[in-house]
Amino acid sequence: MEINGVEIQDTFAEAFGIQVSRLLVTAATKKLAKIAATEATGYGTSVIGCPAEAGIDCYVPPQETPDGRPGYIIMICNMDKKKLDHELLERVGMCILTAATTAVFDAMKNPDEKMTTGKKLKFYGDGYEKMIEIDGRTIHSIPLMAGDFLVEEELGVRSGVAGGNLFIMADTPASGLLAAEAVVNAIESVPGTITPFPGGIVASGSKVGSNKYKFLGASTNEKMCVTLKDDVEGCQIPTNVDGVYEIVIDGVDEDAVKAAMKAGIEAAVKVPGVLKMSAGNFGGNLGAYKLNLHDLF
Structure with a gap:
């Protein structure tokens, strides 16, 4: 041909089967959202040596996000569900929560199951965290020096x-x-x-x-x-x-x-x-x- x-x-x-999580990272500006998305998907080329395969899927304009701010959908993948659960906690907690003005929402359609990433991360609030609702989603609001970090309670995996x-x-x-x-x-x-x-x-x-x-x-x-x-x-x-x-x-x-x-x-x-x-x-x-x-x- x-x-x-x-x-x-x-x-x-x-190709091979793999477990995939797809999440939306939003921030006050497109630049800040891109910075957080890039940080969270680092060291993610191949599970031959990396703890996950990860990357940015696409940009999402403010009119299409739950909080009306610009964002990027990222994907994080691992062969093992337990390892993927760990990677979600580590990457959201260390790379997105630490980034200015960010929030995290589940972006996986038709998931096989949910990981309780947000529920685990709420404890960083040391008792000052709150539960709120945005666009029908259960969100944990965690107070930070720069304001509150918002993360959806569960992130879908398929x-x-x-x-x-x-x-x-x-x-x-x-x-x-x-x-x-x-x-x-x-x-x-x-x-x-x-x-x-x-x-x-x-x-x-x-x-x-x-x-x-x-x-x-x-x-x-x-x-x-x-x-x-x-x-x-x-x-x-x-x-x-x-x-x-x-x-x-x-x-x-x-x-x-x-x-x-x-x-x-x-x-x-x-x-x-x-x-x-x-x-x-x-x-x-x-x-x-x-x-x-x-x-x-």
């Missing part, structure tokens, strides 16, 4: 999908990077998805385990390293490709991840120099979801 002269390889992205991905292959590193940025920008418009790596772009695509070091759970994907094209047997990079980037996508469900992958491909093929789009998988042996690129269209 070709789109705009770019080959779309007949392969699939192998089973989502992690590890949807795209490989961009371009004629030069510059065109590959330009395409990667275009893909991330396109995915930002797909609700219920995040690209958790720095700037949404993966420079360090990996494989399971290691060829040489037994203590490693993951190591570089040498068959996709442009500087090793002439040195590695079974190299998967075409000879005319010198720019390779990966985009990893997490979502609230399979449909959201598929929509993001489709939007990403449609954006990438418009960038001059992009020669091929592919995806990473493990032969279908590890992940429950096999997202075929051709099926997206």
